Amino acid sequence: MTDRLITYSEAIREAIGQAMEADPSVFMMGEDIGVYGGAFGVSGDLYHRFGAERIRDTPISELGIVGAAVGAALVGMKPIVEIQFSDFTAQAMDQIVNQAAKIHFMLGGELSVPMVLRAPLGSGTGAAAQHSQSLEAWFAHVPGLKVVMPATAQDAKGLLLSAIDDPNPVMVLEHKLLYKTSGPVTEAAIRTPIGKSAVVREGKDAVLVATGVMVSRSLEAAEALAEKGIQVTVIDVRTLSPLDMEPIEQAVAATGRVLLVQEAPKHVGFMAEVSARLAESKSIYSLEAPIKRLCGMDIPIPYAPQLERAVVPQIPNIIDAVVELMQEP
């Protein structure tokens, strides 16, 4: 793997650029993705490289844009839609859920919707409750959608390229706090397979399963725990649907202790599914402690920085939760 370091945003931009060069049917639609360069600067100079037709600025019409992507995808294009904040997918749920996700199956299989929907989720920017949600559980619950959450710059590129290749609608949920973080990213148009979880650190005492920005927080917590003599495995789920449980089950079998970490509110969140899968499989017999979850509180994200920090898991919370977990039962 390369040791070239670029940011998560740059990796996404590079992926889009490479896909658009390779395939004229790939194009992008979104609000302020053109000369503005995107609300989070992700599309950057793509507008100047590919022009206004293929890097298409749109009015503030999320439902219309996503619907237009569905229609374009039905007749041979490969649209990439950027929704400025994942919170605004609420505006487009009909086209995402009732149209894009169902068309291939419901209409008999001839037509399909090779569409990619990119949206930044997560808190930590002081943007308050309507601009900070983590709604991945909604999409993972919808048959017909694939859902990925890249946690590194490399996967931001690799998962997006796989999503663009995929003949089905794929939701790519990026984390705002990761855009400016850097990591080694392969220059070639590499693919990260959709549907594969990744073991990003190995340890014999317990397993941390995380998504999005919680992956890097779990890794930092793991460092601190190592100093306390607790060796933890960290698994980056990467694809929420279809979900790859195998590495998770193996790690749980090996350690007997697991902590599931997500930023989203706990109640009926994604990690409930990981827990339920473990509890209904033979993994349950190798557990030495309850299956613990460390999640966001069931509270809208507040504006004040100290409040915002208080409602989602921070590194010290992860450390404490693992220490507790080691004391179980």
Next chain:
Amino acid sequence: MTDRLITYSEAIREAIGQAMEADPSVFMMGEDIGVYGGAFGVSGDLYHRFGAERIRDTPISELGIVGAAVGAALVGMKPIVEIQFSDFTAQAMDQIVNQAAKIHFMLGGELSVPMVLRAPLGSGTGAAAQHSQSLEAWFAHVPGLKVVMPATAQDAKGLLLSAIDDPNPVMVLEHKLLYKTSGPVTEAAIRTPIGKSAVVREGKDAVLVATGVMVSRSLEAAEALAEKGIQVTVIDVRTLSPLDMEPIEQAVAATGRVLLVQEAPKHVGFMAEVSARLAESKSIYSLEAPIKRLCGMDIPIPYAPQLERAVVPQIPNIIDAVVELMQEP
């Protein structure tokens, strides 16, 4: 309790009528709820009893209607919105999730949104993928929303009246297949408390936890199982958020075996949360078998009757799953 039998629809209509007589601030909005009487006949004659102002027919504008309900609720009204099929809540997600659910908290606590949103969910009517979804997991995951799913005529009345009393937004998810089913319903304006699960049958061998139409299917399965000598407890969750785990944990402690039954697709569905709550509590130590889920397949609901039946749990499936469960480990 009364032995007067009325249908689930009649019970809902009776609740709305009693609430509107008792409180002039209660009114209803929805598509074809007036002279048409509602797509499923629920509003029936209310239009003739209360007139066009308070039983308000609307254009086909789900987002607008729900938003109007939010606005009316902010200034002292108690709107009840009927969404013709719960699938169309997709059109209104912004107002439900980004507005109604967050306003009280996000705006500092002075304002609140005492709104009730009624919507029929579920399959079994041959209406195919866009008219048959069970989306309760979405709403249960949203902080600021309360979510109830009445499984009997009595609760259809009692939970709705509690929802109307509640100063917060409440989603009342009714099941289409239950509208024409009858049960004993108290004539007085009784309340079923929001936030209380109900043990609807007791048995020493295993626990069935169910929602919506799966409650009656579980009870029928329980009858058949009793003949096989298997005594099961059946719990009707009734309120998905806030969730009352106490009776569930007690029953699991007593029997050691549990099957969670839902119509919605399995992946990241509501029952994953029930499973995760059991697995992270002391209940896990009293388990004699894995925590099993019997759910809808992760497939859009198909039109053909035999296909439609095949993708959601039927009584024989429940019976088989319990028999299997008894053989674990």
Next chain:
Amino acid sequence: MSNKITPLVATGNQTLSSNPDAARAALAAMWAVRLFEEAVDSLFARGLMHGTMHLSIGQEASAIGACAALRESDFITSTHRGHGHCIGKGADLTRMMAELLAKQTGYCRGRGGSMHIADAATGNLGANGIVAGGIPIAAGAALAQKLQNKDNVVMCFFGDGATNEGAFHEAVNLAAIWDLPVVFVCENNKYGMSFSTEKSMKVDNVADRASAYGIPGVTVDGNDLDAVYAAAQEAVDRARRGEGPSIVENITYRWKGHSKSDKNLYRTKEEIEQWKNDDPIEQFQDKLESLGTLSRDEMTALAADVRDKIRIAIQEATTAPDSDPAELLASVFRQVNS
């Protein structure tokens, strides 16, 4: 062995009624819609069909007149009341019937039913169970034509009620600002389910809404096949020339209830009767006779021929295999290497 009616024939700035071939094809198509739906209605009444059903009987001229302006390579998006659009674009009657009868040989392999018939081969991107759901999709398909430098047009069907959905507003605006080759055909049958246009909007015509998007909007007698065709052809030509979208509003009426649950409490028997006297098929036949384009005998023979096709559709569909649950799980996603 396909079971289709002969394709519709466009006549440019001539009327359909003045051209024997075009008139024959259009009349056959209208009969096909009428007879297909009458058959479906009775199958339903006899409990041989399940689900629900939205019939367009009385609206045949709107669907057929509009589709007559399209090329084979053009696309349509349709609605819950879509049998007419489907037939107008050239669908196979047996496969349509098979879908409604939940058969493996149906257009959706029995997964969609009446509300979801699609036919990639004839450019039918699908009926839609979501009111206004197809409008943004049509705009997107039209955007694709532009990006692919093709001169195909997308015809987007929807009802009067659909124009109150946000999806209509956003999609028509997108089509307008990007000059997309789409024709928005509003089939204004006076009601969205039970809610009349007098109540659902403060303007007289849906076409009055075009001005908000800076595009042309026309209102025509939707039961007059020639009028519908003329308006549609003009809008299609405009779109094909790259001059952007238009709204064509066809004023028509559904004779049957909205769906199976409709007791018609929101409209009077008189109103229904009055509109039945304005039968689009009768009207067109009288015109053809008076113009001498076709004789009564030819027309009778033509109707009988269509009736046979419907009979065949029912026979073939009834004996076809039921759709197969075994294939469901593998059908949710298109396989990555297919």
Next chain:
Amino acid sequence: MSNKITPLVATGNQTLSSNPDAARAALAAMWAVRLFEEAVDSLFARGLMHGTMHLSIGQEASAIGACAALRESDFITSTHRGHGHCIGKGADLTRMMAELLAKQTGYCRGRGGSMHIADAATGNLGANGIVAGGIPIAAGAALAQKLQNKDNVVMCFFGDGATNEGAFHEAVNLAAIWDLPVVFVCENNKYGMSFSTEKSMKVDNVADRASAYGIPGVTVDGNDLDAVYAAAQEAVDRARRGEGPSIVENITYRWKGHSKSDKNLYRTKEEIEQWKNDDPIEQFQDKLESLGTLSRDEMTALAADVRDKIRIAIQEATTAPDSDPAELLASVFRQVNS
């Protein structure tokens, strides 16, 4: 101890500039918006404020002229660019500043920030972080007035970009068909973030969209306080008389970037400079002087007085307690017996 400017004064069919009290109140309000936002801008620049920020500097006449037409019992819904609306309706400057500084004493107890300031006491139903999110809410609040037989009016503020959202379409249509007492005030500052109105719509003015709903729509110079007030007052009176909603479009311009991330790549320095020469406050002051309504000295004193209020707001807010995490869990729902 409240820290407010004196309430705005309506002048019926007279101009605000012709009435010393009204002129004084309106000028003070415009200065309050300008100086509040300049203060906020520098607090932000100095890293003393977090989150993001949408400033309305340059648009003061739109917010204040419109609010001047309202009674205390009337309501408003506001936007992400809402400081002007908030002040126009009579908000406390210290509590506003405290909210932006994430303090317990802020309007939202530090939970909402700039994008969510609401003030039940002055009928401000809340700013909204969702573009067009407040429009259906305004329609609903207006419906409530009707159902409660009150003669209050709801003024709904939104931007040009918001009119491309389905929420705008659905809500304006509802207000129109039900003749609701709501005034839709579009603050057309030429851009939705970076997307110009020339690109986002094919009509010249947002007011042209009113015809699609059968309601009046007017476009006025949004930097001319008297013009804004006159249009707003007419629409408010109409609404109060039960004659239904209108769209009032104020053509204006934001001097600052859309938000903190804006590099102004989509517009020219010249354009910005040109609009700065059309300063609504300057304009109004010149007019007051030439009319002899107020003297320069009076106006200077008035501005200085507002500046003190802003200084006090910063002082009081800065020393207020930070918002308290302990109360969060109990604050998601209103308690059932409260």
